[in-house]
Amino acid sequence: MSAAKNINITLKIWRQKNADSKGNIETYKLDNVSTASSFLEMLDQLNEQLINERKEPVAFDHDCREGICGMCSLYINGRAHGPETGTTTCQLHMRKFNDGDTIFIEPWRSKAFPVVKDLVVDRSAFDRIQQAGGFVSVNTSGNTIDANSIPIPKDDADKAFMAAACIGCGACVASCKNGSAMLFVGAKVSQYALLPQGKVEATQRVQNMVRQMDEEGFGNCTNTGACEVECPKGISLENIARMNREYLKSSF
Amino acid sequence: MAKSALLKSSIAKKYWMALTGLFLCLFLTGHLAGNLQLLIPDNASAFNQYALFMTTNPAVKVLSYLTYISIIFHAIDGIMLAIQNKKARPIAYAKNNPSGNSSFASRNMAVLGTVILIFIVTHMVTFWAKMHFDKNMPLQTLSVTDEASGMKQDFYITTGTGQDKFLPVNQVDGKNLVIEGNKIFIVKPIKVEFAQGYKDLYKITLDFFRDAKYGLIYTLLYVLAMLALGFHLWHGFASAFQSLGLNNPKFNAGIKIFGRAFSVLVPLLFAIIPLYIHFSK
Known part of the structure; x- marks a missing residue:
């Protein structure tokens, strides 16, 4: 250099x-x-x-x-x-x-x-989406089980980890011509949907997170793929497809 | 909650766009197979028989209503999505470089769709409405030269069989033949027979694209609409699978290649027909 x-x-x-x-x-x-x-x-x-x-x-x-x-x-x-x-x-x-x-x-x-102000934007919409369902409910009253006691296939663990790499910066929304937040929400839905701990609340999670996403005024995904290109963490469009599958499953 | 969400939510709207879009791809394939019969040099027979089949067969009727609904739903849903997406970014970027991260087709689906919708409406007014509602729709005729006398005579072609298949045109003004709509009545002293004549959609199509004044413009506009369709499908085909959650690294490449081949081949074959008709006159 x-x-x-x-x-x-x-x-x-x-x-x-x-x-x-x-x-x-x-x-x-x-x-x-x-x-x-x-x-x-x-x-x-x-x-x-x-x-x-x-x-x-x-x-x-x-x-x-x-x-x-x-x-x-x-x-x-x-x-x-x-x-x-x-x-x-x-x-x-x-x-x-x-x-x-x-x-x-x-x-x-x-x-x-x-x-x-200037270049600072309020990204708390992401926080509210996360609070609507991006968590696993765990009993913390003293009988918490170690997460590693549940065997998880390596492939699933890797995919969940890759989805969890999302840092919530909002580049996906910023670069999407529709201002859609689906890569963010897709990643957050996926990181739990792939793990046994997350499957318990999978139905409410995807419904609640998508509803919150729509309420916040984000646009709709048209699969241009701009988000995937601009994402600093390389979150894949596969996560949006997984969210779409999870949403369909949870609708019946 | 879940039920209404299947219509209103952002993801559900995508499902409907995908499902109606893929159904319309099937429709395009069928429509193309029909249109290609315009190129068969058999005095319009195959095409006009196909046109009659398409307007009378009950199974086709069901499919055609599904197609109308799909087009309307796809258009309305698309317009609603485009309006919502516009609202999601009230202030545009002063400098934007979207070609760095996405394709032209993917960014212009709404514009391309609008061009296609305008085309569909004019296309239906020009051909579909004539076929369905025009009382003065011409019936298919066949010109036959009598070898012995060298005299030319025009015959109507009817859907009847045997002797009734051809009826002489020159009797229309006479007393023996009456035509109402596409029904041909043979007026005889005692009884009235009738056969259905083939509406000559073939002639309508040829006359349209060979119009002395506007034929070339019509042909070029048609080709332009097919170009828009090609771009629309270039993104839309594979996009529909993603929207339905059918994203699997094993099949993605296959879906993409098939979609792109479809998006080039189908509009190209559609466009060749008016080009051939116009330039072969």
Whole structure:
């Protein structure tokens, strides 16, 4: 890999004061960005510059910066989490951009994900879907059985684990032309449906989670497959098909 | 709860789109087999017999009502889904690059579907409505030259057998033959016989695509509609299986390949017919 160098870029960033105000795209020049820095570090550098100019820094979500928490978002140059596949925004690096590039940065666009401020959106709709059925009821009054005491076929365990890899970042919703949350809900339904512990409540789970998903105002899946491509954790469309099967089973 | 959810929920709407869509694929196959008879050089016989069969056979009637319902349901459900999907993203992205993650066909199903729906309506007005309701629908005739005299005479072809199969046209204006709708009455002094004549949908079709003024436009619009159908099926066929939960790594490739072959072959064969009719005049 070539050594790090500095590049000058132009940023077009969505600025919105609060949930009620009307936002707009603002243009910023940012010089001397190291190609070794991550995308979020570049935004930190921009905010430092804005603070020095006594301007309001850009609000954006981030937490672990290791690609596992699901907190970062950003629609970068027309793609969720930027141009790379299989990465979150925090794992995107400035070496993927060239000197003189103009970079658009927008928040997730979805009726169910209202903008809180600038690039920060409220993703609590996912929490409410999860609370509607994304759990296994366990008696915790002292007689809890160890989960590993129930034998599970390796194949099922692997598939459940791959579904559970979903970090709930919302890139699927953001990149879906219909703003559909079916990859998220499909993954959450699947990770339990594949395991014996989850089968007990399978019927209510899929019904309740899908109902909550519809109530939140997400769109309908048309199988474009955009979500699967943009998902930083590689969640497969198979999970949506499994949810569709589970839903059909639970309807009779 | 569960019962109403089978109509209203987002997933249930997908089931219905998939089921009606796959049924319409079966309909397309049957319709294509029928249309291809337009290319048989047998003086319209096979095609007009098929057209009569399709409008009178009771089993076909049941299937045709299922088809009408499927088209209407598929269209209404699709429009409702498209409106809901539009509402799910009130503010569009300033910069979007959807070609990076999805195909043109998959992103434009509603637009393609609308083109197909407009085509279906005009197609039915042009052919289906004439066949079903037009009292002045022409009956199939056959021109026969008498070898001895060299005289040409036109005959109506009827669904009757033997002697009744051909009835001379020149008696229509005479006293012996009366035509009402597609029924041919032979008026004789004592008794009245009648046979059913073959409605000449073949002639209607040929006249339409060979129209001196608009024939070329009709042909090109037809081809354009088939192009839209091809794109619609390119995504729709395999998508229907995914919606029904039939996603299995073992069969996915097969479904996709079959769907794509279907989406190219069926619209192509449909489009060849008017192209051949128009350019072979």
